Amino acid sequence: MVAAVGMTLLASSAALPTGAQTTKDTAASAAVVASPADAAALVNEAYAERFSNVCAACHGANGRSDMAGTPVLAGQHSLYAITQLFLLREGRRNNAAMVAIAKSMTDADLRGYSGFIGTLPPVPAPAPPVAPEEARMKTGQALAQQHKCVFCHGSALDGGQGVPRIGGQKEDYVRAALHGYKTGDRPGYTRAMSEALSQVPVGDLDTLAYYVANFIGK
Numbered sequence: 001m002v003a004a005v006g007m008t009l010l011a012s013s014a015a016l017p018t019g020a021q022t023t024k025d026t027a028a029s030a031a032v033v034a035s036p037a038d039a040a041a042l043v044n045e046a047y048a049e050r051f052s053n054v055c056a057a058c059h060g061a062n063g064r065s066d067m068a069g070t071p072v073l074a075g076q077h078s079l080y081a082i083t084q085l086f087l088l089r090e091g092r093r094n095n096a097a098m099v100a101i102a103k104s105m106t107d108a109d110l111r112g113y114s115g116f117i118g119t120l121p122p123v124p125a126p127a128p129p130v131a132p133e134e135a136r137m138k139t140g141q142a143l144a145q146q147h148k149c150v151f152c153h154g155s156a157l158d159g160g161q162g163v164p165r166i167g168g169q170k171e172d173y174v175r176a177a178l179h180g181y182k183t184g185d186r187p188g189y190t191r192a193m194s195e196a197l198s199q200v201p202v203g204d205l206d207t208l209a210y211y212v213a214n215f216i217g218k
């Protein structure tokens with residue numbers, strides 16, 4: 001079961017601070033560090049560096065890039081991030097570039113990268129060249145209420161734990177995600193999203209994506 005394996009990963013991440021399963025360098029330094037908190041900080045530093053070497057080219061140094069189809073990671077929750085890296089590694093999300101990267105990750109990498117992502121503060125979207133259409137935003141807001149998006153993602157659309165922050169996420173990416181859940185192309189870590197979208201007409205998905213991407217919080 002995907003869920004069971006994932007939960008083991010998550011459970012063991014709670015025991016991470018020993019530094020036992022990190023890269024060789026970090027493990028060696030962690031061994032001479034007195035407290036588990038120091039060891040955890042070292043692990044985070046190591047993955048901060050790896051993130052800037054490997055991931056920043058697409059996702060941006062601060063976790064927000066302009067690259068089409070590439071999600072914002074800034075402000076994303078580590079528990080959500082680890083479930084997605086796990087699904088990507090299993091090939092259960094079908095972006096070739098990101099799947100290839102995830103396939104090279106060990107369990108310690110899944111924990112290390114998602115832990116680091118959880119430390120990236122949210123970065124607001126740059127002001128759009130033209131203000132979002134008011135009428136379309138209103139329709140989107142009503143749909144988000146009607147279909148209980150806010151019930152799980154929160155009224156600030158900032159999520160928490162295994163529920164992703166979606167407010168200010170890239171519109172093209174959100175649109176693709178919603179259509180992916182709707183068609184079953186993106187099964188998700190749980191059935192939460194396919195069930196949430198089961199009553200939403202396909203024709204309303206783009207309006208929801210527009211609303212979510214242009215949402216600037218309360």
Ligand code: HEC
Nearest residue numbers: 054055058069070071081084085093094095097098101113
């Ligand atoms: C070649 C560009 C590229 C690189 C390099 C890259 N990513 Fe990604 N990443 C993507 C794309 C594109 C997606 C969206 C995949 C999809 O649409 O299913 C993604 C998705 C993700 C997601 C899921 C986000 C979400 O909101 O569901 C995470 C987490 C992630 N990447 C982490 C990383 C980490 C960590 C690294 C470095 C080890 C990395 N990525 C390197 C392009 C990249």
Ligand code: HEC
Nearest residue numbers: 147148149152162163164174177188189190192193196208
């Ligand atoms: C029952 C709780 C629940 C409800 C209701 C819900 N979501 Fe979600 N949503 C989740 C969870 C959990 C995930 C992560 C799913 C996965 O593993 O892919 C998610 C993922 C997403 C993503 C993907 C984000 C990313 O970074 O890839 C988007 C976009 C999204 N939801 C939008 C919505 C919208 C719009 C609605 C309302 C129509 C909605 N959600 C309703 C729980 C919910």
